[in-house]
Amino acid sequence: GESVGLHLPTLSVQEGDNSIINCAYSNSASDYFIWYKQESGKGPQFIIDIRSNMDKRQGQRVTVLLNKTVKHLSLQIAATQPGDSAVYFCAEGYNAGNMLTFGGGTRLMVKP
């Protein structure tokens, strides 16, 4: 079956730098994408989502970029802080069907 994947399992950045976490998806029918953050010992928390009719969406310090041509999704975190240290998952869905497919996760480590 088709699945969502991630290029980098671990990303280490300096505090204050910008972080970019990438995700490749393979289902061309997917039209809804979400990024989740999971801190140690906690459940995943919704960060930001994007529909396929958009290329970019911004939140507070976070931006999601969608490139449908190459089936690529990225999460940009501006001015990364120690509290951003976590595992980040992308997820995809389609046709408002409520069934999401999750990527394997990237661990973001922020160095002080």
Add this chain to the structure above:
Amino acid sequence: DVKVTQSSRYLVKRTGEKVFLECVQDMDHENMFWYRQDPGLGLRLIYFSYDVKMKEKGDIPEGYSVSREKKERFSLILESASTNQTSMYLCASTPPGAYYGYTFGSGTRLTVV
């Protein structure tokens, strides 16, 4: 804010025990899901439910069953716990239709000894 509550954060059970993991959501969501999360394997869907009394198998239902007697509560049952069911279990819910992400509970870390 939607709240998904899992009754236990940590559980230790013996092999062969029947284990109940409880999940309650407070926003009248129709859809509820149970996942397990293991290092290197990501989130794997065990069972889901789109309505009361309704259940559907996910990708790895073997060794598990579920119960949805009330809309707000979705229980995962390990009929006879085994050591390979040691894992983090995550419950999630979402309203039907449209485009919504899941709201997850805090997880239950189950250890079977």
